[in-house]
Amino acid sequence: MTRQLALRFPLLSTANFADFHAGPNQQTVDLLRAAARGDGPELVWVWGASGSGRSHLLQSACRECDTGGGWAIYLPLAELAGGQNMAALDDLEQADLICLDDVDRIAGSPLWEEALFHFHNRALAANKRLVYAAESPPTSIRIALPDLRTRCTAALVCGLKNLNDDDRLAALQQRAKRHNYELSDENASLLLRRLPRDLGMLFDALATLDEASLAQRRRINPRLVREVIDEITLNRTKKDPS
Amino acid sequence: MVDYSLWKRCCERLEGELSGQQFSTWIRPLLAVEDDDRVRLLAPNRFVLDWVRDHFKERIEELLLSLNNGEPVAVELKIGTPDENNRRASAKGKGNNGSGSNGNSVLGGKAGLVGAGRGKSSSFKTNLNGGFTFDSFVEGKSNQLARAAAHQVGENAGKAYNPLFLYGGSGLGKTHLMHALGNLMQEINPNSRVLYLNSEQFVADMVTALQHNAMNEFKRHYRSVNALLIDDIQFFAGKERSQEEFFHTFNALLDSEQQIVLTCDRYPKEVNGLEDRLKTRFGWGLTVQMEPPDLETRVAILKSKAKLAGFGLNDDVAFFLAKRIRSNVRELEGALRRVAANAEFTGQEITVDFAKESLRDLIASQDKMVTIENIQKVVAQHFRIRQSDLLSAKRTRSIARPRQIAMSLAKELTSHSLPEIGTAFGGRDHTTVMHACRQIAKLRESEQPVAEDYEILLRMLSG
Numbered sequence A: 001m002t003r004q005l006a007l008r009f010p011l012l013s014t015a016n017f018a019d020f021h022a023g024p025n026q027q028t029v030d031l032l033r034a035a036a037r038g039d040g041p042e043l044v045w046v047w048g049a050s051g052s053g054r055s056h057l058l059q060s061a062c063r064e065c066d067t068g069g070g071w072a073i074y075l076p077l078a079e080l081a082g083g084q085n086m087a088a089l090d091d092l093e094q095a096d097l098i099c100l101d102d103v104d105r106i107a108g109s110p111l112w113e114e115a116l117f118h119f120h121n122r123a124l125a126a127n128k129r130l131v132y133a134a135e136s137p138p139t140s141i142r143i144a145l146p147d148l149r150t151r152c153t154a155a156l157v158c159g160l161k162n163l164n165d166d167d168r169l170a171a172l173q174q175r176a177k178r179h180n181y182e183l184s185d186e187n188a189s190l191l192l193r194r195l196p197r198d199l200g201m202l203f204d205a206l207a208t209l210d211e212a213s214l215a216q217r218r219r220i221n222p223r224l225v226r227e228v229i230d231e232i233t234l235n236r237t238k239k240d241p242s
Numbered sequence B: 001m002v003d004y005s006l007w008k009r010c011c012e013r014l015e016g017e018l019s020g021q022q023f024s025t026w027i028r029p030l031l032a033v034e035d036d037d038r039v040r041l042l043a044p045n046r047f048v049l050d051w052v053r054d055h056f057k058e059r060i061e062e063l064l065l066s067l068n069n070g071e072p073v074a075v076e077l078k079i080g081t082p083d084e085n086n087r088r089a090s091a092k093g094k095g096n097n098g099s100g101s102n103g104n105s106v107l108g109g110k111a112g113l114v115g116a117g118r119g120k121s122s123s124f125k126t127n128l129n130g131g132f133t134f135d136s137f138v139e140g141k142s143n144q145l146a147r148a149a150a151h152q153v154g155e156n157a158g159k160a161y162n163p164l165f166l167y168g169g170s171g172l173g174k175t176h177l178m179h180a181l182g183n184l185m186q187e188i189n190p191n192s193r194v195l196y197l198n199s200e201q202f203v204a205d206m207v208t209a210l211q212h213n214a215m216n217e218f219k220r221h222y223r224s225v226n227a228l229l230i231d232d233i234q235f236f237a238g239k240e241r242s243q244e245e246f247f248h249t250f251n252a253l254l255d256s257e258q259q260i261v262l263t264c265d266r267y268p269k270e271v272n273g274l275e276d277r278l279k280t281r282f283g284w285g286l287t288v289q290m291e292p293p294d295l296e297t298r299v300a301i302l303k304s305k306a307k308l309a310g311f312g313l314n315d316d317v318a319f320f321l322a323k324r325i326r327s328n329v330r331e332l333e334g335a336l337r338r339v340a341a342n343a344e345f346t347g348q349e350i351t352v353d354f355a356k357e358s359l360r361d362l363i364a365s366q367d368k369m370v371t372i373e374n375i376q377k378v379v380a381q382h383f384r385i386r387q388s389d390l391l392s393a394k395r396t397r398s399i400a401r402p403r404q405i406a407m408s409l410a411k412e413l414t415s416h417s418l419p420e421i422g423t424a425f426g427g428r429d430h431t432t433v434m435h436a437c438r439q440i441a442k443l444r445e446s447e448q449p450v451a452e453d454y455e456i457l458l459r460m461l462s463g
Helices: A023-037 A054-067 A110-125 A146-153 A165-178 A185-194 A199-216 A222-239 B006-017 B020-027 B046-055 B057-067 B144-155 B174-188 B199-211 B215-223 B240-255 B276-282 B295-309 B315-324 B329-346 B352-358 B360-369 B372-383 B387-391 B397-413 B418-424 B430-446 B448-462
Strands: A043-047 A072-076 A097-101 A129-134 A156-159 B031-033 B038-043 B074-079 B164-168 B194-198 B227-231 B259-264 B286-290
Touching: A023 A043, A023 A054, A023 A129, A023 A156, A023 A165, A023 B329, A043 A054, A043 A146, A054 A072, A054 A097, A054 A129, A054 B020, A072 B020, A110 A129, A110 A146, A110 B199, A146 B329, A156 B329, A156 B360, A165 A185, A165 A199, A185 A199, A185 A222, A199 A222, B006 B020, B006 B038, B006 B057, B020 B046, B038 B046, B038 B057, B046 B057, B046 B074, B057 B074, B144 B164, B144 B174, B144 B259, B144 B286, B164 B174, B174 B194, B174 B227, B174 B259, B194 B199, B199 B215, B199 B227, B199 B240, B215 B240, B227 B240, B240 B259, B240 B276, B295 B315, B295 B329, B315 B329, B315 B352, B329 B352, B352 B360, B372 B387, B372 B397, B372 B418, B372 B448, B387 B397, B397 B418, B397 B430, B397 B448, B418 B430, B430 B448
Parallel strands: A043 A129, A043 A156, A072 A097, A097 A129, B038 B074, B164 B259, B164 B286, B194 B227, B227 B259
Antiparallel strands: B031 B038
């Protein structure tokens, strides 16, 4: 399939609670919204597998804090943990809400653990709201520094639950609406049946579908959906022949 | 004058060009401040500033040029933040959908800057947390000596136990006691200058003073207090210049009979990287250990915290939580928060079943971590024997006792049946496991070393 460069939808580039189909995770959304307002517990720990929406939720909280007139900072530690980038945590406690993603990625690094420990103390002493996210709950992460480990276990821990297929379908349709089009049950089911049901991957597929529709000036119908699915599957097979 | 909406429109364009993560991480936190003919972008720290300068500044300048009808707009990057009074009205790089963003104030507001680094006030700040008092501290066997000593110090600052050195594992209440005695001092003498800080802040202040050639001011500040409370002094390890300065501060305060209170995660002599002369001085006053709370204290802590949070917790639930979580008070608090949040969300009553369900993920992840094999490994390492010895037929005391302890731990920490535990220990019968558990329970009552070994292992495995 040939592809032309299609227009992007800037509204979709940064996350928003409105884009998130909460399903069984409504309580987590409520808690993060409270954190964005400066309410609720001082530390919320959000955990879930890759593709569960952790980063989306943290970025949404930052956006909501910002739009409410506060100052929020989002920092993905996975991007920084490989190097001696601990200075990224300096003075962040000046913000109202600080969301640190991929906290598990710094576990085991003495310098990072100590830097996070000191940042954590400064932020709570300044009465700021913290949201940490990781793949597992704090008790399962091998943080070597006991002072940091115990502080993390004091968090209100929220595990993101997997969506069932009805919720996934609703999430896809909700996301399509943000692209300004309707995704029929039939088309959404096709994506769900034939692609891995990881939401991140499904949303990527939706973006690809959207681009294909724009580039080829075709309506989104089962035929186009199948073509896009075939293309995605082919690309995946090329990347990982096993 | 720069058009107020310029930075906002620039953000809209950047939001369309960058990934959501990039935009959220590097562009959204920037604060834009009104200035005559330039866009002044404030980054929270040097790291963010450097990153934005290296990766985005050129593009920002291009966009501003194009959005400003070809008129160049200077972009100045600085570290800082508008002060608290102006923050809410200050300009921000916000999202582009206008949902709540404050429209034309994007470059508005008179934003007075504070300098880089933490804001300092000229008036004396104690840093004490008023919520940490002796009344809110739950006393038990494990901490009663520390509490009594801290109370004495609070009532007789500079006279009783100077310095007071509290040490013990993380999350056992050292910081709470430190604040409590500081608050008591202030209550007795509201004019007393009590200063609480973490060792990291002492180091950071000293570095700042060195950078600004203000060491005399630094010394004056720290030597003018009536009580200096420094938390987590283990983080002084390896920081020689800070130790040197602290040594002199310590001597000056002690000479003038001002109070010093220190906390540490271990006995002073065991802190590597700390000068011997400091270790010696730390022992001049009173050194008190804080131990993990026993079951009854944990229950009392839970009930007290629930009461403070404004909800009731019956004994069954409190005992359930206290039995599940033994390692430290913070984890207890975390579990209580989880249960309380669920109760508030669902409107249900807090029962044992409800608590179990609320903590299901947490408990499952803990259970997954504690396996019989893991217990065998940890126990073997602790007693410096081979793991295979635990599974062997050897019956010498040096092997049999650790094996019994490991079996007892397996019964307590895993959900395996007794026959399964027996099988995992070299195919032994379940009655052997029962005998081991009874034996260890008895020895924990009568022999202190066995009780200590068991507690240490329990904490290592469930912490």
